[in-house]
Amino acid sequence: MPARHADRRPRLMLRNRITARFRAWFDARDFVEIEAACLQVSPGNEAHLSAFSTQAIDASGARTTLHLHTSPEFACKKLLAAGEPRLFSLAHVFRNRERGPLHHPEFTMLEWYRAGEGYETLMRDAAALMALAAETAGARTFTWRGREGDPFADPERLTLAEAFDRHAGIDLLTCIAADGTTDRDRLAVGVTAAGLRVAADDTFADLFSRVLVARVEPHLGMGRPTILCEYPISEAALARPAPHDPRVAERFELYACGVELANAFGELTDPAEQRRRFEAEMDEKERVYGERYPVDEDFLAALAEMPEASGIALGFDRLVMLACGAGRIEDVLWTPVAETAP
Template identity: 75%
Template sequence: MTVPSPWWNPDRHADRRPALMARNRITAALRGHFSERDFVEVEAACLQVSPGNEAHLSAFATEILGADGVSHPLYLHTSPEFACKTLLAAGERRIVSFSRVFRNRERGPLHHPEFTMLEWYRAGEDYTQLMRDCSETLALAAEAAGTRILIHRGREADPFAPFECLTLAEAFSKLGIDLLATVGPDGSTDRDGFAASVAEAGLRVAADDTWADLFSRVLVARIEPGLGLGRPTILCEYPVCEAALARPSPCDPRVAERFELYACGVELANAFGELTDPAEQRRRFTLAMDEKERVYGERYPIDEAFLEALAIMPEASGIALGLDRLVMLCVGAPHIEDVLWTPVTGGRS
C-alpha cells in the first residue's frame, strides 16, 4: 500500500488547497449569517473541570498548576456546550461559537481528535426553529462553496431541497421494531423485549447487550446509512433515555426534544430543546458516568458550577454542527483530513 505524502508536502497541499479555501468561504459566510441575525459570537475556554458527561466520549486530560505548585486536573472540552449554556444563564440571548474541540479515541474518515464545532443557542425559542436554521445553513454553505449538491462517497443530497423529517419510532418501524413499546413514560426500558425485536430484524444480540447497545447497533447498521439521500433528513423524537441533555417532549414523555441532521448518510448536527432542571441533569450525568465506568473503567467529574448556572438558565434551544463534515460534503472530500488546514500528526485511518 502506498503511504500518502504528509499534508505539508507542497504538491499535496496544492491538491488540498481548493477545499481549504472553500472552507474559509463557508466559515466567513456562516459568521456573517449569524451576525445579521443578532447572534453574538462567543469564545468558550477549551480547558474545563469536566469535558462533558457522555458515556462514550473520551477526553484529553491535563492539569493546571497553582502558584503554590499544587496541581489540579482539567480537561480539553469535547464541546463548548456547558460554557455556552452558562452564558445563557448569565443573560445572553442568542450566541454562536466556532470552537476547537477535542475527542480522544476518535480517528477515521469522519472523525479527528481535534475538530471544529459550530454551536448556536436561542434563549426563549423553540427547538423547531433550529430545524429552519439548519435549512438555511446548508444552503448558505453550498452557495459559499460554489456547489449545488452535497456529495460523500457516491451519495448525494440537495442542500436546497425541503428536508425530510423522520421520527425514531418511524425509522425503527420500517424494520419491524416497535421502539416506543420498549420505553416507559419514566424513561425506563424493556431490554429483553427490545432484544427479541432486534434479533427478529436480523441483527446480532449478545447476552450482555444493554438496551442502549442495541439501540445504537440498529441505528448505525440499518438506519443511518439511508438517511439524507437525495435530500437532508431530520431524525427527531429520540427516546428520552438517549437524550441526556434534552428536555422531555410535552406531547409524549417517552421521547425528548432532540433531533439530528443527516446528509449523504453522514450525521452533521445534534440539537436539543435544552434541559434546565439541575437535579434531573445531575441524575442523568451520574447514570452516564456509571455506564462509562462499567465500560471503560473511568468517569469524569460533574461540573458543579454548570449545574448551579442551569438552575437560572432560561428555556432555550441549542445545536452543535460539525463544521469540518459540512465542508467535506460541500467539496466532495472523502476524508475529514482533506478539509483541515493542519491535521494532527500521527497517521490517518
C-alpha cells in the first residue's frame, strides 16, 4: 500500500495544484464558491442517470427517501434564483451503474454559472480552464489512448448537424420538426445507411446516441479541442431553444482526445416546459429501467424566479487525468471507491 500510494502521489499533488489555481481563477472573476448538499429530494431527472438512494429517519421513526445528487445543478440554480450572479461548485457527485476508465461512482464535478450571460461565454471559460490545467501540469499536449490534442489551441466549433453529416452522412435536421418533434423512422433510414444497427424498439434518442458514440465522438478533440454544439431540443432537457432555430438547443459539450470533458447549457427558465421535459424523461426511465425519480418542486418554483443564465458542468477528474497523462480516472482520485464483487 505505501509503495502504491508513493507511485500515485505525484499525480494527486498535481490535482491539488490544479484545484488551487482553479479556485484562484474563479475568485479573480468575482465568482462565489458554494457547497451544495449531497442529499436531495431528486437526484436529477434525466432518463439514463442512475442515483444512489437512502432513507432519512426522523425522531418519530418516519422514513423519507433521499438521493445522493448526480450533479449540484438544482442547488446552484436555486441560488441563482436567490440572487447570486456568479457561482461555482467543486462538488462530489454520485452516479450508479457507471464504472470504467472514464467513469467512477463518486467523482468531482466542477460547475459554474453566469447570470445574464450567454453560453458562448462558457465556451471561452472552458477553453481557458483547460489551458490552465495543462499549464499547471507542465503539459504541452494532452494524450489518451493514442489520441493527441493541443490544450492551448482555439477549439473547433462544430454543430451536431455538421458532425452527423461529416462523420455519418446523416441530415439530422430533416429528422426534427419546427416544434421539436422528432422523426424516428427517418433517422433510422440514415442510421442504416451509415452501417449501424437499428432495432425495432429503438427510439430517436437511442439512434441519436448510437451515431454520436460510434461515428462522431471518436473524431472529436483530435489535434485541438472540439466544442460540439446545437443539440436537438429533445436531447437537451435543461437547455433553452436556440434563438435562430427552435429545433436545436443552446447546449454544447467540450471534447479533448475523444474524451468528453464538459456539458453546458443556456439555461431553460420556463417551469411548465421544464416539468413537461422532466416527466418525459422519467417516462423513458421507467420504460428502460423500471424506476423513476420525483421532481423537485422547489427547483421548479425557483426557475420562475431565476434570471436568464448559462451554466456548465466539467468533469474535473477527467481533466486532471488528461493534464497529467493518466490512463484511468482512478489514477487521479485520492481514495477510489473499492470495486464490488460480481
